Amino acid sequence: MIRLEDVYKIYQMGENEVRAIDGITLEIRENEMAAIIGQSGSGKSTCMNIIGCLDVPTQGKYFLNGQDVSLMNDDELADFRGKTLGFIFQQYNLIPKLSVLENVELPLIYQGIPEKERIELAVRALEKVGIADKKLNMPSQLSGGQQQRVSIARALVGNPSIILADEPTGALDSRTGREVLEFLQSLNEEGNTIILITHDMGVAEKAKRIIRISDGKIVEDSGHSVPEQIEVKSYERTGSIKGAAAAAFGREGTA
Amino acid sequence: MNFKQSFRLAIKSLKASKMRAFLTMLGIIIGVASVIILVSLMNGLSQDMTSRFESMGTNTITVNVMGRGTNRTLSVDEVEQLVEDNPKYLDQYSPKVSASVTAKYDVNSVDTSVIGVNEYYDDMQSVVVSEGRFIQYIDTLRRLKICVIGTYEATELFGGADPIGETIKLNGSTYTVVGVLEETADSEESSADDVIYVPYTAATRLANSASIGTYYLTAVDTDRIEETMTIIENMMYSVFDDEDAYRVTSMSEMIDTVNEMTASIAMVLVGIAGISLVVGGIGIMNIMLVSVTERTREIGIRKSLGAKKKDIMRQFLIEAATTSSAGGVIGIVLGIGAAYGAGAVMDMTVAPSWNAVAIAFSVSVAIGMIFGYFPANKAAKMNPIDALRYD
Numbered sequence: 001m002i003r004l005e006d007v008y009k010i011y012q013m014g015e016n017e018v019r020a021i022d023g024i025t026l027e028i029r030e031n032e033m034a035a036i037i038g039q040s041g042s043g044k045s046t047c048m049n050i051i052g053c054l055d056v057p058t059q060g061k062y063f064l065n066g067q068d069v070s071l072m073n074d075d076e077l078a079d080f081r082g083k084t085l086g087f088i089f090q091q092y093n094l095i096p097k098l099s100v101l102e103n104v105e106l107p108l109i110y111q112g113i114p115e116k117e118r119i120e121l122a123v124r125a126l127e128k129v130g131i132a133d134k135k136l137n138m139p140s141q142l143s144g145g146q147q148q149r150v151s152i153a154r155a156l157v158g159n160p161s162i163i164l165a166d167e168p169t170g171a172l173d174s175r176t177g178r179e180v181l182e183f184l185q186s187l188n189e190e191g192n193t194i195i196l197i198t199h200d201m202g203v204a205e206k207a208k209r210i211i212r213i214s215d216g217k218i219v220e221d222s223g224h225s226v227p228e229q230i231e232v233k234s235y236e237r238t239g240s241i242k243g244a245a246a247a248a249f250g251r252e253g254t255a
Numbered sequence: 256m257n258f259k260q261s262f263r264l265a266i267k268s269l270k271a272s273k274m275r276a277f278l279t280m281l282g283i284i285i286g287v288a289s290v291i292i293l294v295s296l297m298n299g300l301s302q303d304m305t306s307r308f309e310s311m312g313t314n315t316i317t318v319n320v321m322g323r324g325t326n327r328t329l330s331v332d333e334v335e336q337l338v339e340d341n342p343k344y345l346d347q348y349s350p351k352v353s354a355s356v357t358a359k360y361d362v363n364s365v366d367t368s369v370i371g372v373n374e375y376y377d378d379m380q381s382v383v384v385s386e387g388r389f390i391q392y393i394d395t396l397r398r399l400k401i402c403v404i405g406t407y408e409a410t411e412l413f414g415g416a417d418p419i420g421e422t423i424k425l426n427g428s429t430y431t432v433v434g435v436l437e438e439t440a441d442s443e444e445s446s447a448d449d450v451i452y453v454p455y456t457a458a459t460r461l462a463n464s465a466s467i468g469t470y471y472l473t474a475v476d477t478d479r480i481e482e483t484m485t486i487i488e489n490m491m492y493s494v495f496d497d498e499d500a501y502r503v504t505s506m507s508e509m510i511d512t513v514n515e516m517t518a519s520i521a522m523v524l525v526g527i528a529g530i531s532l533v534v535g536g537i538g539i540m541n542i543m544l545v546s547v548t549e550r551t552r553e554i555g556i557r558k559s560l561g562a563k564k565k566d567i568m569r570q571f572l573i574e575a576a577t578t579s580s581a582g583g584v585i586g587i588v589l590g591i592g593a594a595y596g597a598g599a600v601m602d603m604t605v606a607p608s609w610n611a612v613a614i615a616f617s618v619s620v621a622i623g624m625i626f627g628y629f630p631a632n633k634a635a636k637m638n639p640i641d642a643l644r645y646d
Contacts, residue, residue: 107560
């Protein structure tokens with residue numbers, strides 16, 4: 001699903017060379033819940049940007065769902081992001097002048113999905129995070145936890161292959177933060193691939209796999225949390241929200 | 256993201272900050288409104304003048320005899336002969352002798368102009384007599400001292416009394432009033448209602464000139480006015496042997512000249528007004544740049560959710576175009592309103608041109624697009640990582 005092959009991200013700062021990512025090779029399989037942990041400046045954000053197709057490596061290859069992302073241009077990246085990734089940010093990053101529903105609709109708008117279907121999918125995603133009754137509210141009328149739920153709904157709505165959560169609990173009190181993490185865990189149990197980026201070990205521990213980054217290198221990896229067999233099976237159903245779980249139960253016909 | 260959504264979003268952000276949106280639009284509003292006002296008034300003016308000239312007959316040809324350097328003049332008989340010789344081209348003619356006079360009745364007096372004409376004149380120039388009669392052939396033949404007066408004279412000299420049959424003094428000579436003209440311009444001084452017609456034979460005495468300087472001729476066919484003029488010019492040349500001694504002009508030529516003049520004045524004025532459209536465009540660019548900076552984070556979010564360059568570009572371009580076209584619409588409405596207001600106050604005809612309205616609207620949209628392009632491009636080119644991190 002995700003494969004980074006000897007990836008470098010090197011910034012040229014005048015005379016100095018800054019190696020934000022200094023040779024990372026990493027594989028994350030479908031259905032995993034992995035946490036990338038590191039101090040600030042460790043390169044975890046750059047790592048997330050590359051995994052999130054917001055940035056391309058200066059060296060090395062990045063395959064996402066078998067496609068070589070490192071060769072894509074800006075627009076191809078944008079398109080790819082919209083279809084395969086769902087972002088959850090620390091600051092929720094909802095657009096303040098759009099209603100909750102409109103915020104959740106956004107990824108679908110850029111994929112060119114017709115309005116009726118879009119609203120249906122958005123409402124369903126909001127129901128999933130238990131906040132459909134607030135769909136006409138503005139983000140500012142919601143609490144932090146509720147806003148983060150909306151942003152999770154937005155990340156889910158396009159049925160992405162991977163959900164990328166950048167410090168999802170950073171702005172929340174510990175109880176709400178725990179709720180959000182539990183929700184992410186349950187999403188993972190339903191078959192979603194989730195990557196958490198955090199500096200907080202307490203948060204990282206909720207993931208089945210912990211990848212520690214320091215100075216642009218992987219210094220610790222607890223190893224794959226999903227056995228090989230399931231991964232192979234689920235490749236046949238790339239891109240489904242419910243992924244392997246649905247396939248295992250045989251509820252949806254394509255498997 | 257399609258056009259409809261971008262448009263809805265643009266409306267939303269305009270509504271979200273009404274004051275700012277209004278101030279942004281103000282330049283466009285003023286620009287469009289002033290263009291519309293100027294075009295409407297100039298159009299009205301041009302229509303007014305055209306219809307005034309047209310009422311004198313588009314088939315009218317004027318012959319002015321300057322007789323410079325020669326003693327030769329053009330006699331009425333010669334003109335009559337010319338008309339008789341060219342029945343296919345020329346219909347009627349009338350001499351025109353103008354003089355300034357003081358008209359007196361009892362103790363009332365007015366300074367006015369007398370025009371000496373013949374019996375065809377009323378027909379040629381659509382002069383309508385409301386009471387009594389116009390000048391007739393016999394009057395000119397016998398040099399009768401009769402006159403037809405305008406409503407201004409009728410009011411000023413006679414008050415409410417019936418002028419027909421009364422005598423007035425024109426520069427001291429006694430004239431009998433035989434007709435009163437129909438009111439055409441509210442009986443105001445120096446208007447079309449301030450005039451006295453007399454037989455041209457009598458007018459030469461009032462003008463202290465034996466020769467007749469101006470003739471009106473009517474062409475049979477307006478479409479052949481050029482040929483008709485050539486015939487007259489040929490005759491004139493044969494008489495004077497000098498092109499500078501006479502001038503032949505047609506009413507339609509004059510209408511064209513007037514229209515050209517008003518059009519070029521309008522162009523200059525509209526050009527000046529157009530400058531404020533450009534200033535308005537710069538205002539839009541300015542605000543759009545601010546708006547792009549303010550919404551850097553939003554742009555980052557949108558990009559992270561899959562927005563391509565062209566999606567962001569379109570969003571900001573449509574917002575700029577919506578702002579300026581909203582300004583355009585307000586400007587058009589205000590402009591038409593103000594034009595009618597000004598027209599009523601200044602007593603001018605107002606003729607808003609729908610072409611001008613359409614052009615003003617498209618120009619305002621275009622200005623939004625042109626001046627919105629730079630900010631939109633700036634937004635589209637933003638790096639999503641930096642944009643997401645922006646506070």
